[in-house]
């Protein structure tokens with residue numbers, strides 16, 4: 226008993242010491258930063274972490290102490306958080322967000338963009354994709370933007386409540402090729418959420434479906450490109466092979482290219498039936514908390530069929546353009562490995578391929594993403610309808626290009 230008391234006193238003394246030490250460090254950074262960056266200090270003090278003794282130095286180290294040595298301050302990465310939040314960091318690393326940089330910087334058009342778009346200016350691709358981890362070399366080249374975790378609960382308050390709000394996702398999940406924000410917020414789900422407010426639990430938010438039980442490892446069955454392998458449906462497989470060829474993942478003969486390694490490294494597609502089904506089951510499970518399981522299953526299967534239908538339209542358009550290359554009407558640019566190459570995005574060198582790019586990144590995306598987010602207008606008028614319209618444009622343009630080529634020969 227006596228022994229226990231001594232240990233207890235010892236522990237209390239230790240605790241007191243470490244707390245007073247933390248308080249000391251706190252005042253050192255905070256005293257000065259109250260003048261230098263008062264906003265940062267205010268947010269830090271508002272957040273939960275400061276109330277539990279977390280100090281500026283817990284994330285930035287304590288080497289920098291003076292007005293003129295700020296470069297000694299360390300910038301955090303998820304490893305910094307992992308010391309205290311291992312669970313969230315491990316989950317995050319198993320999901321797609323962690324791979325956001327790898328996937329985007331592997332695009333062949335990346336190298337052709339100015340630094341403001343793809344570099345540390347964080348004005349374009351890099352601004353959203355910095356949610357992913359950079360390579361070890363890039364990490365040392367970039368002073369800022371390696372934190373990743375501040376994407377949903379922003380610094381320096383790092384609020385859980387902010388991250389739980391679907392608006393935390395909208396900056397990135399909006400617009401041209403992934404308007405999940407617009408689709409969800411105008412669907413019945415989002416409408417109910419807007420009417421009844423964040424406290425209402427009737428309607429699902431992004432987090433309800435994609436971060437179940439607060440799990441930080443986001444991943445869907447189909448993914449961004451909606452290209453799964455293997456495929457049992459022969460007709461659909463045939464269309465998918467055409468699309469994979471236009472992506473340069475399969476060559477003309479249908480054999481995998483080096484780009485398949487990027488697909489694997491970035492988990493861009495589900496490559497086994499088990500991987501697909503695992504994510505699908507998780508999703509049906511969440512729908513079933515409010516709807517009947519058969520209703521939910523039917524809804525998602527209707528989404529799958531939308532992909533099949535839209536792939537037919539897309540593959541038809543691709544074949545028209547492939548034919549122009551085969552017959553020498555279009556010439557492969559010298560520095561391209563594949564043509565047509567959908568991964569060149571808006572760097573495409575002819576207007577017919579610019580149309581193909583719109584089908585790929587804007588209309589096809591909206592068709593199936595709209596179907597999965599219960600948004601009939603996006604699925605139809607922003608997706609399916611322009612798919613059909615653009616296919617006709619591509620066919621007409623091909624006839625014109627062929628006629629020009631023939632008359633040039635005569």
Ligand code: HEC
Nearest residue numbers: 253254257261281282285286287289290291292295296298
């Ligand atoms: C004597 C004043 C002073 C003290 C003490 C101080 N800082 Fe600073 N700190 C500054 C100034 C000045 C800057 C530069 C602000 C700017 O970018 O213009 C700065 C910048 C920073 C930056 C940003 C660095 C960058 O490259 O953008 C971090 C992070 C930082 N301080 C953290 C800390 C931490 C942690 C402590 C305590 C261990 C601390 N500071 C103590 C004055 C101070």
Ligand code: HEC
Nearest residue numbers: 258265266269280281284300301368369370371372375380
């Ligand atoms: C829980 C971790 C954490 C704590 C605690 C923390 N910071 Fe930061 N801080 C970050 C992250 C994350 C970034 C963003 C780094 C990046 O862009 O790579 C950052 C960036 C900064 C920057 C540069 C960016 C900007 O907005 O100016 C300054 C200055 C800064 N912190 C000061 C402080 C000060 C002062 C404190 C204490 C009052 C503090 N930080 C406490 C995590 C933290």
Ligand code: HEC
Nearest residue numbers: 273274277279283301305306309374375378383384385386
């Ligand atoms: C020294 C340990 C430590 C470090 C390092 C740390 N945290 Fe925390 N964090 C805590 C503690 C303690 C809490 C409060 C837990 C509680 O009260 O439930 C907390 C809470 C949080 C919360 C929940 C806040 C809320 O509103 O409920 C978030 C989000 C968070 N931390 C993010 C981060 C991120 C991101 C980093 C890295 C940039 C980080 N933390 C680094 C200790 C730490």
Ligand code: HEC
Nearest residue numbers: 321324325328353356376394397431435443444445448449
């Ligand atoms: C800073 C930008 C950013 C924010 C904020 C953000 N995301 Fe993402 N998200 C991305 C990027 C970039 C990707 C693609 C990652 C990749 O390349 O694999 C992605 C991918 C995803 C995926 C995986 C899709 C697939 O391929 O299977 C889901 C699901 C997702 N995000 C949900 C969310 C949710 C929910 C939120 C809000 C709680 C959110 N995201 C906030 C940028 C962001």
Ligand code: HEC
Nearest residue numbers: 328329332349350353396397398403448449450491492493
């Ligand atoms: C507004 C934020 C934003 C910008 C800007 C942005 N992206 Fe993305 N990107 C995302 C989000 C969010 C996703 C995931 C969308 C989804 O799964 O529906 C994504 C997905 C991707 C993917 C697919 C990753 C995968 O594994 O499925 C690639 C590749 C990509 N983006 C490359 C780029 C490139 C290259 C640029 C610049 C030309 C760019 N992105 C600009 C937010 C952005």
Ligand code: HEC
Nearest residue numbers: 303306310313314317373374376377385388389432438439
């Ligand atoms: C895509 C958005 C997003 C990103 C990125 C993100 N978080 Fe979170 N975080 C959330 C959401 C949503 C919650 C609330 C989960 C819940 O409802 O339980 C949360 C909650 C937390 C909590 C509080 C957990 C609790 O139960 O109180 C911590 C700690 C945390 N996150 C740490 C991190 C760390 C560390 C990272 C980087 C590896 C990170 N988060 C990146 C969305 C995000």
Ligand code: HEC
Nearest residue numbers: 394398405406409429430431434445446447448449594597
């Ligand atoms: C009712 C559940 C639900 C809600 C709410 C929801 N999603 Fe989804 N989301 C889905 C389903 C279902 C899929 C397709 C899953 C599959 O591949 O089988 C999906 C797919 C995605 C994808 C992959 C590309 C795509 O669109 O098909 C991203 C990224 C995504 N959702 C982000 C978000 C964001 C951000 C929000 C909030 C603005 C949101 N989702 C709201 C159910 C939901």
Ligand code: HEC
Nearest residue numbers: 413414426427428429508511512514515516521524525599
């Ligand atoms: C938190 C509860 C909740 C979750 C989870 C949820 N929903 Fe809903 N959903 C609703 C409510 C409430 C409505 C509006 C009333 C109704 O139609 O049942 C609705 C409406 C819908 C509608 C429109 C119905 C119509 O007749 O216009 C569809 C489709 C739908 N949900 C599908 C899904 C799918 C698929 C999932 C899973 C990916 C899902 N929901 C997850 C609550 C939920």
